[in-house]
Amino acid sequence: MSSFTVRTDLALEDRERIEEGNREIRGVILEEEEKEKTGIHITRVVIETKNGAKIMGKPIGTYITLEAPAMTEQDEGYHREVSLELARQLKNVMPGDGREQSVLVVGLGNRDVTADALGPNVVDHLFVNRHVVMEYGKAAYEKKKMHLVSCIVPGVMAKTGMESAEIVHGVVKETKPDFLIVVDALAARSTRRLNRTIQVTTSGIHPGSGVGNHRSALTKESLGVPVIAIGVPTVVDAATIVGDALERLEKENGVQMILTRDHPQALSELNNMYVTSKDIDATIRLLGFTVSEGINIALEME
Numbered sequence: 141m142s143s144f145t146v147r148t149d150l151a152l153e154d155r156e157r158i159e160e161g162n163r164e165i166r167g168v169i170l171e172e173e174e175k176e177k178t179g180i181h182i183t184r185v186v187i188e189t190k191n192g193a194k195i196m197g198k199p200i201g202t203y204i205t206l207e208a209p210a211m212t213e214q215d216e217g218y219h220r221e222v223s224l225e226l227a228r229q230l231k232n233v234m235p236g237d238g239r240e241q242s243v244l245v246v247g248l249g250n251r252d253v254t255a256d257a258l259g260p261n262v263v264d265h266l267f268v269n270r271h272v273v274m275e276y277g278k279a280a281y282e283k284k285k286m287h288l289v290s291c292i293v294p295g296v297m298a299k300t301g302m303e304s305a306e307i308v309h310g311v312v313k314e315t316k317p318d319f320l321i322v323v324d325a326l327a328a329r330s331t332r333r334l335n336r337t338i339q340v341t342t343s344g345i346h347p348g349s350g351v352g353n354h355r356s357a358l359t360k361e362s363l364g365v366p367v368i369a370i371g372v373p374t375v376v377d378a379a380t381i382v383g384d385a386l387e388r389l390e391k392e393n394g395v396q397m398i399l400t401r402d403h404p405q406a407l408s409e410l411n412n413m414y415v416t417s418k419d420i421d422a423t424i425r426l427l428g429f430t431v432s433e434g435i436n437i438a439l440e441m442e
Contacts, residue, residue, distance in 0.1 A: 147377050149326035150339055151185045151203035154196050157329070167192025178221045181207040182229070187343075199359070201343030204229050211336045211430070212423055219430045226338055226370075226434030233342050234319070234438065235366045241318035242270070242288040243439060246308055246358070248324040248345070250296045254424055255374045255416040258325040261428025262370075263291045267436045270315075285441045290315060305356035312363050319366040321435060322358050327414070328373030329380060334416070335423050338372055338431065345369035370435070372427050374420065378413035 148154060158165055167189030173182040185203040187193050193200050206229065208222050235241075245266055247259030269281065270290040278286050294300070294307040312320070322345050328334055344359030344367040360366050417423060 147327050147380075148329035148373075149371060150205060150328060150333065150337065150373060151187070151196065151198050151341070152183050152205045152339075153329040153333070154198060155185055158195060165192060165195055168196060175225065178218065178225070179209060180222065180225055182225070183207070199343040201341055202233060203343070204233070204340040206338040206340075207333065207336060208338070209336055211427070212417075214426065219426065220433070222338070223430050223433035223437060226340070226431065227437035229340050230321075230368065230370075230434065230438035233340065233368055236318060240285055240287060240441070242316070243290070244308075244311065244315065244317035244320050245289065245291040245435065246304075246320060246322045247291065247293045248304055248322060249293075250299075251293075254421050255414075256325050257424050258372055258374060258428055258431070259323040260293045261424055262323045262432045262435070263293050265429050265432035265436075266291050267439070283441070287439045287441060289439055290317070303356050305358055305362065308358060309363060312365060317365060319368065320358070320363065322367055322369045323431060323435075324369065324371050325375070326371035326373040327375050327377060329376075331376050331381065331384075331415075333373055334376055335372065335374060335420075335427060338370065338434075341369045341371075342366070343369070345371070370431060372431065374424070374427075375414040375416045378415050381415060 155165065155168065155170065167187065169186040169188065171184040171186075173184075174180075175182070183205040185205070187196055187198060187200050187203070190200070206222065206225060208218075210218050211222055245263060247261075247263035249256040249259035251257050251260045266289065268289050268291055269286065270288040272280050273286060273288055278284065292308065292311055294304040297303055300307065308320075324345055326339065328337065344357055344362075346357045356362065358367055358369075
């Protein structure tokens, strides 16, 4: 099934693809952990070298994946556990060694496209305090130590006429945060990871890359400050679904399908079509709250 390119934003799925081809991966470290109580499976992929980055097709950095099978269910207790685990993983990769910092949270995506509205939904539930602390001091919250949290939803180029990176760069230049947390919807390779997976990475993000819209990157190199990206896969390439179905038929029947043998371009023509779940509107609201709670908890200071 090599006649089309599968799009995925998950480093975990890129590593699985390479393993299927029996290719050696030098410069890439894999660590896995299972939380027995919650069933959350944590995978940590660390790309250390340029050679590893080239093979993986991802920049050098740390990629942490939380797979939570029940994350689409309306279970507040379970989602709280996911938020707590997300907070723990965020704290592990946040710069600053526990000191007070200024944090800018960027909610990427289009509010009018439900499957792409994760970023704006997350920002809606954030505890934003920079304006209050700058005006009245930390005493307004009866705290001695606090991160200064601000946020922005830059929208999409079709509405603003500007790339998200241009808007964010201007805000960073003006407000001078110590680091950024960028939230965006992703594309997955596997339907079983749809709306059930959270990826945290230290390598930044390329807005729109999962659906083939390559925009300017939001990275430490482009913005001058560390960028932590959080994403949840909300769409799957239609070609992937068809390709997977054909692969299963080939394995079950032991024959090569006519479609893949004589018409390899048929699947590539589906690359501009994406599939999401039928209840994506309710799911996005639920996931937005879960991710925002994880960020809020991670940015709390005792």
